[in-house]
Amino acid sequence: MTQLDWKIELIPLAVSDVDRAKAFYGDQVGWNVDFDNTVHEGLRFVQVTPQGSACSFCFGVGLEMMPEGSSQLIQVVVPDADAARAYLREREVDCSDVDELPWGRFVYFQDPDGNRWSLQQIIRAG
Structure with a gap:
């Protein structure tokens, strides 16, 4: 049997204001804005990628x-929850304190449209 690689490359987000979402993810959160293309009136595609x-992630x-x-609700793995929280706070993104759980350390935030993000630092049993 052939081994298949399954690579998740694009996840859509529903937003009510594309310019506001682009400013939030690109300017405030600091993610790369890969594309912002208006194909024609009524069709616009924006893609952002975390470092x-x-x-x-796309919206439009x-x-x-x-x-x-x-x-x-999207969960992202980060190497250091404290550093992720500090990064978001420096950029004036409203986020939670670090939530210490037995299976990881988490920081939560959401965009202006209610899309929620859970940043997880995985804790390995040592």
């Missing part, structure tokens, strides 16, 4: 990838 991630107008008003 070091093989997976990008006319994409019909997610129902209007829906939201995502």
